[in-house]
Amino acid sequence: MVFYFSATGNSLWVAQYISNAFNEPLCEVSGFIRKHSAEGLKYTLRDEAEMLFFVFPVHSWGPALVMLHFIRELQLSGLKGNCVFAIGTCGDDCGYTDRIVRKELADKCIPLEAFFSLKMPNNYILMRGFGVDPEPVKDEKLAMAPSSMEQIVKAINTRSYSESQILRTGMSWLKSYVVYPVFKRFVIGRQSFRSTDACISCGLCAKVCPTGMIVMQNGKPVWQGRDCVQCTACIHRCPAKAIEFGKVSVGKGRYVHPVLAGK
DSSP states (O other), rough: OOOOOSSHHHHHHHHHHHHHHHTTEEHHHHHHHHTTTOOOEEESSTTEEEEEEEEEEETTEEEHHHHHHHHHHEEEEEOOSEEEEEEEESOOOTTTTTHHHHHHHHHHHHHOOOOEEEOOHHHHHHHSOOOOOHHHHHHHHHHHHHHHHHHHHHHHHHHHOOOGGGGOOHHHIIIIIIIIIIIIIITTTOOEEEEEETTOOHHHHHHHHOOOOOOTTTTTTEEEETOOOOOOHHHOOTTTOOOEEETTTTTOOOOOOGGGTTO
């Protein structure tokens, strides 16, 4: 099984690649959470040959909170030596995301065989100083992604893992064990999203919100409650570019992976 979370399509593309390479089905975790939260997030492995993958974006040098919540609530049964892997997509650096995920899985008695990170286009635009990649950089990352995935698949098939397959650029402890906890505590749940007059009332933002906090009222989106995980799905996937985050996103570009084109 390939459990994945994706906001703008980067991790979806990776999940599809892995699904095709290892003939494992896909499961989008935010939908799984909404469907099964009442009775618990239960999954039973088919047999000892089934491979388990967790694919997700790296947010502020840690796992996306939707995936973190999923791992913490997952009730997995039938685990008998099955191979378990995690893949994080990031703009340039994943910090110690691998260590965080490994510990979270270990707490559930799920041993992680290997973690990989994959460089993909940046999409975080909700703070000053952060923005999407320039077109040449974005195009280069997308062009390199298939060969990087080939290397990951080869490493899994040959059981040859290396620290070089995890993207780090320095100060990983500070990023993942100081900045990431601050992100979770003080940034998550706070949002300044708004729709502009360009809104076409398509409702896509409400459909793609992983926590279901966007509702349509009088044909316009309204962000309710404090469940925002700042995944950026709504702001990037709006076909009319009619969503802003206060004033900080004004004038910044938007990004959606080609796998989501027209969706």
